[in-house]
Every structure is written in structure tokens, then in C-alpha cells.
Amino acid sequence: MLRYVFTRLIYTVVVILGVSLLVFVITHVIGNPVNVMLPLQASEEERAQLKHQLGLDKPLSTQLKEFLAGMVRLDFGKSWWQQEPALQLALRRVPATFQLVIMAFTVAALISIPLGIIAAYRPGSIIDRFLTTTSLVGVCLPSFWVGLLLVITFAVKLGWFATSGYGTYRHIVLPVVTLAILPAGHMAQIMRFSMLDQLNQQYVTTARAKGLDEATVVFKHALKNAATAVLTMGGMDLGRMLAGETAAVEMVYAWPGFGSLILETIARQDFPLLQASVFVVAVIICLINLAVDLSYGLFDPRIRY
Amino acid sequence: MSDRKDSAILSVRGLKVHFDTSQGVVRAVDGVDLHVKTGETMAVLGESGSGKSVMALAIMRLVPIPPGRIVAGEVHFEGRNVFQMGANEVRRLRGSTIAMIFQEPMSSLNPAFTVGEQITEAIVLHQGIKGKEALDKAIEMLKLVKIPSPEKRVHEYPHQLSGGMKQRVMIAMALSCRPKLLIADEPTASLDVTIQAQILELMKELRRQVGTTTLLITHSLGVAAEMADRATVMYAGQVVEVAPIRDLFHDARHPYTKGLLKSVVNMKEGTRRLDVIPGAPPNPTRLPEGCRFHPRCAKADKRCCTEEPNYVSVGEGRWVRCWYPET
Numbered sequence: 001m002l003r004y005v006f007t008r009l010i011y012t013v014v015v016i017l018g019v020s021l022l023v024f025v026i027t028h029v030i031g032n033p034v035n036v037m038l039p040l041q042a043s044e045e046e047r048a049q050l051k052h053q054l055g056l057d058k059p060l061s062t063q064l065k066e067f068l069a070g071m072v073r074l075d076f077g078k079s080w081w082q083q084e085p086a087l088q089l090a091l092r093r094v095p096a097t098f099q100l101v102i103m104a105f106t107v108a109a110l111i112s113i114p115l116g117i118i119a120a121y122r123p124g125s126i127i128d129r130f131l132t133t134t135s136l137v138g139v140c141l142p143s144f145w146v147g148l149l150l151v152i153t154f155a156v157k158l159g160w161f162a163t164s165g166y167g168t169y170r171h172i173v174l175p176v177v178t179l180a181i182l183p184a185g186h187m188a189q190i191m192r193f194s195m196l197d198q199l200n201q202q203y204v205t206t207a208r209a210k211g212l213d214e215a216t217v218v219f220k221h222a223l224k225n226a227a228t229a230v231l232t233m234g235g236m237d238l239g240r241m242l243a244g245e246t247a248a249v250e251m252v253y254a255w256p257g258f259g260s261l262i263l264e265t266i267a268r269q270d271f272p273l274l275q276a277s278v279f280v281v282a283v284i285i286c287l288i289n290l291a292v293d294l295s296y297g298l299f300d301p302r303i304r305y
Numbered sequence: 306m307s308d309r310k311d312s313a314i315l316s317v318r319g320l321k322v323h324f325d326t327s328q329g330v331v332r333a334v335d336g337v338d339l340h341v342k343t344g345e346t347m348a349v350l351g352e353s354g355s356g357k358s359v360m361a362l363a364i365m366r367l368v369p370i371p372p373g374r375i376v377a378g379e380v381h382f383e384g385r386n387v388f389q390m391g392a393n394e395v396r397r398l399r400g401s402t403i404a405m406i407f408q409e410p411m412s413s414l415n416p417a418f419t420v421g422e423q424i425t426e427a428i429v430l431h432q433g434i435k436g437k438e439a440l441d442k443a444i445e446m447l448k449l450v451k452i453p454s455p456e457k458r459v460h461e462y463p464h465q466l467s468g469g470m471k472q473r474v475m476i477a478m479a480l481s482c483r484p485k486l487l488i489a490d491e492p493t494a495s496l497d498v499t500i501q502a503q504i505l506e507l508m509k510e511l512r513r514q515v516g517t518t519t520l521l522i523t524h525s526l527g528v529a530a531e532m533a534d535r536a537t538v539m540y541a542g543q544v545v546e547v548a549p550i551r552d553l554f555h556d557a558r559h560p561y562t563k564g565l566l567k568s569v570v571n572m573k574e575g576t577r578r579l580d581v582i583p584g585a586p587p588n589p590t591r592l593p594e595g596c597r598f599h600p601r602c603a604k605a606d607k608r609c610c611t612e613e614p615n616y617v618s619v620g621e622g623r624w625v626r627c628w629y630p631e632t
Contacts, residue, residue: 202412208367210427210478211400224417300417301462 004305008293012286019282023275024067028060033080033269054080067275076279077272086276090258094280096166097250097257101241103172104179112184113230116191121218123196131188138185143245147178147252164254175253179245183237187230194229198222227299235292239285314518315341315364315486320378322363325371329590333359335542337378341486346512346519348533348550350526350565354586356542357522361488365403366395382486401431404479408491410471414463421459424478431482446477450507469500476507480515490522505531526569530554535622538562541587541597547624558625560602596628604629
């Protein structure tokens with residue numbers, strides 16, 4: 001177990017290094033921050049001066065060496081736009097995103113998992129057909145579009161919630177709902193499928209033949225076996241939400257998380273801040289994956305580390 | 306078939322279980338009568354698809370509904386109609402008074418729980434003992450079914466056990482609450498021959514020790530001959546012959562039973578080509594008119610094709626469903 005965790009942590013370092021290198025190469029090859037930072041009419045001299053100031057005039061290999069040397073010390077330099085250590089700026093945005101993602105994920109799980117179980121218990125029933133259709137729709141809807149629709153309906157027309165911003169329940173309901181739709185659809189589908197599969201297993205008949213009541217048969221015997229599939233999907237969704245979905249949703253609702261931060265830094269070509277944000281996201285996702293992989297053992301005794 | 310109602314612990318009368326499928330209605334069990342006397346081992350013989358497993362599930366009210374339907378019939382256990390019991394009453398019966406062993410020990414145990422957890426579940430539920438005491442009882446049961454080092458095995462998961470060991474665990478689980486009736490659905494069909502013999506030997510020994518009435522469902526004439534006192538032969542959802550096991554082997558009356566017996570290897574008679582019953586079992590959605598066996602029966606005549614025969618008594622405790630039982 002400890003050995004497994006140790007090996008996985010080494011992989012994590014490799015993955016994060018790879019991601020950072022990829023971002024470094026892409027930004028330095030196709031990016032041109034000087035053009036973004038200076039007005040159109042800026043002279044060649046001014047451009048050269050800024051380039052020198054940012055260290056972009058050095059050879060790419062030297063820049064890479066400096067970047068890696070900094071990364072080892074968790075120092076990504078100062079943000080070019082905000083003149084503050086980049087990692088601190090990125091970390092400051094983490095709590096808001098976590099709040100959003102964790103709430104959305106909890107809502108999604110609390111709705112989709114029970115519904116998936118009920119649907120699987122009575123396949124072909126009204127609840128099952130309702131769930132199968134809505135979950136498919138949920139998976140297909142792009143979140144930025146849903147976000148805009150919700151804003152128009154519930155914030156602009158009905159005035160129940162704020163259109164954007166951060167602070168009270170008026171601000172958080174709509175982004176949470178928007179973000180929860182996709183994982184809820186996924187998890188409901190996987191839960192239903194996996195539960196349906198388990199309920200047809202012979203051990204379920206054995207459990208019933210023992211005289212156990214239906215609740216014990218479904219929630220103890222079948223659910224423990226069906227859980228791993230949902231866990232996998234949930235872990236993937238959590239990662240997907242943190243790395244991509246939040247960016248769109250945070251932009252729509254002007255939510256001050258690191259999803260919107262990454263989009264802003266890409267637009268401004270703020271390399272240090274972008275590197276720091278990507279680093280933070282990569283670390284979080286690697287840790288989530290590790291946690292998911294470790295928790296399989298709780299449900300399936302056949303898995304050993 | 307009324308003469309043994311009084312001594313019967315289990316009576317199945319006119320049972321019909323149908324399944325609605327996309328191909329039509331499958332008449333899996335279509336008018337089955339079965340009487341099991343206290344203390345005996347009754348074999349239910351029949352090939353795959355003859356309805357014997359569905360009948361077994363119906364006795365415990367475990368047929369999935371839908372797609373299944375209990376169309377007609379009654380199941381009486383110790384004089385009480387199982388089909389008229391409330392859900393709670395049936396649950397109290399399951400596992401405590403009637404227990405069941407299934408064909409596939411590999412998939413019949415839950416892979417996510419230890420052997421001990423699965424055995425103690427029934428003990429805790431039906432006998433009201435808990436914790437350490439229930440675990441001790443589980444270990445005692447594992448000892449009874451001759452599992453080596455039961456104190457260690459009780460904490461293992463099914464994947465850590467061999468197929469034979471798993472079936473022993475299933476037997477331990479089934480017998481843990483001292484059931485009055487044990488339904489064993491092909492308990493050895495998926496095990497290899499040496500393990501099969503061990504399990505059968507174990508079941509015989511336990512029967513001597515515990516004295517549980519057994520309903521043994523099998524397609525194997527050998528297993529029936531080894532284990533049973535009497536046999537009920539099923540074909541296409543119906544009972545075709547009932548007889549004490551010796552009579553069945555020496556003087557079978559139904560053409561189907563005769564065909565089954567002839568298709569068994571017999572080394573004493575020297576090498577010969579095995580006899581087979583011509584044709585195949587009927588499609589359960591389109592059962593033939595008249596006697597269900599007539600398309601495959603050498604003696605079938607016009608009457609067999611149109612009229613369904615009823616049970617005819619052909620001796621002490623012997624019944625056969627055929628128009629020509631004497632030939």
C-alpha cells in the first residue's frame with residue numbers, strides 16, 4: 001500500500017513535469033505577450049525593451065532552465081500583470097472554485113445516485129424512462145449555454161438570483177446548478193447501468209434466499225459491488241469539472257475561481273501566472289485520481305495495492 | 306396424486322409460471338405437481354429448460370416478477386400456502402425454514418463480503434444472536450462442511466476460495482439455521498468430477514447428521530441415483546413421471562424417462578453407440594398440442610397429438626403422464 005502510494009506520487013511528479021513542459025513550449029512558441037501588453041502603436045524599441053525586461057529575449061533553452069529551476073522551488077516568478085508571486089495568486093483562487101465544484105458535485109451525487117438505483121430496481125418504469133432521457137439530455141448540454149439560459153430565466157426575468165458575482169446564496173445557486181448537470185447525468189447513467197448489472201447477479205438471489213429484506217439486498221449487497229463504477233466516473237467528472245467545466249461556468253457567472261483565472265491569463269498571455277495555475281490544477285487532479293484509485297480497495301476486496 | 310398429501314412437508318399443486326418475453330410467453334412451468342415427504346430426498350430430474358429451476362425459485366417466491374408471472378397453482382409448506390403469505394412472512398421462511406443452494410458457487414457468493422459476513426447474516430437475522438457468538442456459529446458451520454482452518458477461512462473473501470470450497474460455504478450458509486427443507490439446485494453441476502463426489506458425499510453425511518428434507522434438482526441420473534429416495538421427472542414444464550428411485554431405474558414407464566436411461570453410458574453392456582432421444586426439446590413459446598413429448602416419441606399415435614394425457618397411477622407411489630403407461 002505505502003509502496004503503491006509512493007510509486008504513484010513519483011508518477012504524479014512526472015505527469016506534472018510533462019504538463020508544465022507542454023504549457024511552456026506552447027506558450028513560448030506561439031505566444032507573443034509583448035503584443036498583448038503594449039499598445040498597437042508602440043515602437044520597436046519599446047517592444048525590445050519589454051521583451052528584455054520579461055526575459056523573453058534569452059535563448060529558449062536558458063528560459064526553460066530558469067523555469068525548471070524555479071518550479072523545483074515552487075517559484076513561478078511574479079505575475080506580469082499583477083506584480084505578485086504567481087503561485088500565491090493562483091492558490092488564492094482555489095477556495096472559490098472548490099466551493100463551487102464540491103457543492104455541484106454533492107448536489108449531482110445526491111440526486112443522481114438514488115435516482116440511478118431506483119431506475120435500475122424497476123427497469124422500464126416511468127422513473128427509469130424519465131431518468132434515461134433526462135440524463136442523456138444532461139450529458140449533451142453545453143454548460144456555457146445552459147448557464148446563459150439560466151441567467152436569462154432566473155436572474156434577468158424572474159429576478160430570483162444574481163446574474164453574476166460571488167458572496168451570497170443568490171450568487172451560488174445558478175453556477176452550482178449549471179455545473180452539476182453534466183456529472184449528474186453521467187453518474188445517473190453509470191449508477192443505473194452498474195446497478196442493473198449487479199441486481200441480475202446470482203448472489204442477489206442468494207441474498208434474497210437468505211431472507212434478507214429488499215433494502216439490505218439492494219443497498220448493502222448490490223450497491224457495494226456497483227460502487228466502483230460510479231466512483232470511477234465520479235473521479236473523472238471531478239477532474240473534468242476542475243480542469244474545464246468550471247472555466248466556462250466561472251466566466252458566465254464571473255465567479256472568482258481559478259477556472260476564470262486560467263482563461264484570463266491565457267488571454268493576457270501572463271506566462272508565470274498561467275504556469276502556476278496549470279501547476280495547481282494538475283496537482284489537484286493527480287491527487288483526486290490517487291484518492292479514487294486508493295478507495296477502490298474499500299469496495300472491492302479483490303483489489304490489492 | 307392425493308395419497309401422500311398428509312405426510313408431505315412440501316406440496317406443489319398445479320403450478321404454472323410463465324414469463325413474458327419479446328418472443329412471446331414462455332411457459333417455463335406449466336402444471337407441476339410435486340409432493341415431498343418429511344425426511345426424504347426427492348430428485349427433480351430434467352434437462353435444461355424443463356422448468357425445474359424456475360419451479361424451485363417459485364417455491365421460495367423468488368421468481369422475478371415481471372417478467373415472470375405465477376399463473377396458477379399453490380405451494381403448501383407444512384400445510385401453509387406460501388403464495389398467500391405476506392412479504393415479511395415469506396422472508397422469515399427463507400433462509401431459516403427453507404434454504405437453497407445454487408448451481409454456480411462462483412457467482413452465488415457476494416464478492417464484496419467475507420465468507421463469515423455472509424454466513425452470519427442469516428444467523429443474525431433468523432436466530433437473534435450477534436457479534437462474536439454469530440461468528441463462532443459460522444466457524445462451527447464451516448467445520449461441519451469440512452473446510453480446513455475455518456477460523457482463518459471465515460475472514461476470507463470468495464475469490465480466495467476454490468469452486469468446491471465456495472460450494473461448501475454455500476452449504477454451510479444454507480444449513481446454518483437448521484432448515485427443514487433444503488432446495489439444492491444442481492449443487493454439483495459446475496464442479497469437476499472429484500470435487501462433485503466430495504460434495505455429494507458431504508451432503509449425504511450431513512443428511513444423516515441433520516436430517517434435512519432435500520429437494521435435489523439435477524439433470525444427472527447418476528447424482529439422482531446416488532442421493533435420492535424418489536424422483537420426479539420433468540419435461541417441457543410438466544411432470545411426466547414420479548417413482549421411487551429404484552423403480553425408476555429398473556422399470557421406467559414414460560417414454561421420455563426410458564430414453565434418458567438409455568442415453569447413459571453403461572460399461573457392463575460393453576461398448577455400444579449411446580442411444581439418443583431423437584429431436585430436441587420444444588420451443589417453450591410454442592409447445593406442441595396434446596402430449597408435449599409426442600413429436601419425439603416412437604409410440605405416439607393420433608390421440609397423443611391432440612389430447613393431453615393426465616397422471617395415471619401405475620403402482621405403489623408411482624405416477625406417469627402418458628396415454629400408454631403399461632407398454
